[in-house]
Amino acid sequence: xxxxxxxxxxxxxxxxxxxxARRCLHAAECVQGLPEVFDTAKRPWIxxxxxxxxxxxxxxxxxxxxALQYELVDGGTATPTGxxxxxxxxxxx
Numbered sequence: 653x654x655x656x657x658x659x660x661x662x663x664x665x666x667x668x669x670x671x672x673a674r675r676c677l678h679a680a681e682c683v684q685g686l687p688e689v690f691d692t693a694k695r696p697w698i699x700x701x702x703x704x705x706x707x708x709x710x711x712x713x714x715x716x717x718x719a720l721q722y723e724l725v726d727g728g729t730a731t732p733t734g735x736x737x738x739x740x741x742x743x744x745x
Contacts, residue, residue, distance in 0.1 A: 658674065659671065660698075662700050664700045664705070667700055667705040667709065667722055668723050669712060669721070670720070670721045670723075671719055671720055672719050672721075673719070676719040679715075679717070681715055682712070682714070685710075685711035686708065688702045689708060689711070690711075709722050
């Protein structure tokens with residue numbers, strides 16, 4: 653098959669961000685929300701160390717397709733502003 657892996661992970665000591673290209677709708681919520689982290693002109697295009705884990709999680713939750721996900725290193729996925737958005741789990745479930 654070849655090509656890019658289905659899912660890529662970008663890690664810091666505090667947070668891991670995963671990206672699944674085939675799910676991406678190119679809504680650019682990530683690029684607009686944190687251009688210092690999400691820069692499609694650079695490789696790697698996701699640089700999670702350029703923002704706080706809290707701010708990064710906040711922007712990842714805006715991803716309308718769920719192509720971006722995150723996990724805090726301590727095992728949690730919730731932040732003070734709420735749980736991450738996941739298309740597999742409908743709201744209120």
